[in-house]
Amino acid sequence: LMLFGDQQEGFPESLHQWLTSNFVSKSDLQTLLRDLELQILKNITLHMTVTNQKLTSEVVTNAVTNAGISGITEAQAQIIVNNALKLYSQDKTGMVDFALESGGGSILSTRCSETYETKTALISLFGIPLWYFSQSPRVVIQPDMYPGNCWAFKGSQGYLVVRLSMKIYPTAFTVEHIPKTLSPTGNITSAPRNFSVYGLDDEYQEDGKLLGQYVYDQGGEPLQMFPV
Numbered sequence: 001l002m003l004f005g006d007q008q009e010g011f012p013e014s015l016h017q018w019l020t021s022n023f024v025s026k027s028d029l030q031t032l033l034r035d036l037e038l039q040i041l042k043n044i045t046l047h048m049t050v051t052n053q054k055l056t057s058e059v060v061t062n063a064v065t066n067a068g069i070s071g072i073t074e075a076q077a078q079i080i081v082n083n084a085l086k087l088y089s090q091d092k093t094g095m096v097d098f099a100l101e102s103g104g105g106s107i108l109s110t111r112c113s114e115t116y117e118t119k120t121a122l123i124s125l126f127g128i129p130l131w132y133f134s135q136s137p138r139v140v141i142q143p144d145m146y147p148g149n150c151w152a153f154k155g156s157q158g159y160l161v162v163r164l165s166m167k168i169y170p171t172a173f174t175v176e177h178i179p180k181t182l183s184p185t186g187n188i189t190s191a192p193r194n195f196s197v198y199g200l201d202d203e204y205q206e207d208g209k210l211l212g213q214y215v216y217d218q219g220g221e222p223l224q225m226f227p228v
Contacts, residue, residue: 037083049182093174093225101141104165108203110137113158115151145222147178152190161203173197175216176223192216 024032043066099105115137137151137160151160177191194215198208214226 033080037080040080093223095172095174097174098164098166098168098170099141099162100143100165101138102143105141106163107137107141108161108163110153111159111161113160114154116154145176145178147182147184150177161200163203170199170211170228172225172227173212173214174223174225175214177216179222180218188218191218193218 043062047062097103097105115135135149135151139149140151140160141162175192175195177188180186180188194213196213197211199211200208211228212226216224
């Protein structure tokens with residue numbers, strides 16, 4: 001367009017190929033940078049999880065190298081990583097979590113779903129079990145992601161009624177589960193798979209408005225986003 005204006009009939013294909021191979025649009029560049037930040041963040045998170053060490057400049061440099069970047073200074077890498085960590089602090093999605101308990105969300109009920117209780121007593125007296133350990137459904141809307149820090153329910157199907165912190169027009173639902181690498185058994189067969197989300201006027205409404213039916217891929221990323 002710069003060379004020929006609106007007369008594109010004589011636009012040389014070789015020049016067009018050169019432009020497309022050497023330049024990207026602004027939207028494509030933003031997408032590439034976002035993917036780059038997430039890849040670096042993933043490398044850093046994995047390193048810190050495995051080694052249990054604090055974040056250092058060496059860790060940053062290794063993360064950048066493992067992300068396949070060359071010809072970049074450590075200062076530039078720090079800027080990229082800081083942006084990635086900032087995104088990580090924003091619930092890892094860059095979007096507001098309206099179900100988060102600390103942000104005002106709450107669990108109203110589990111309907112007919114019962115919490116699965118372990119048979120090992122956490123507290124006993126003279127061999128008599130006094131209290132069995134089980135996680136509350138509230139853990140679902142809390143940010144901690146550690147093996148066993150989840151709500152386990154009886155059977156193969158469960159329900160949760162969540163009140164959001166305010167009325168919203170939902171755009172996406174995000175499910176996060178520990179990856180196989182952090183599972184003590186090496187698998188996550190107990191992770192949710194098929195799930196549906198309904199919009200309810202109140203907790204007593206039986207049939208709400210179906211907002212979407214989704215499938216969580218156990219072989220995919222730990223955090224998966226599903227558009228409404």
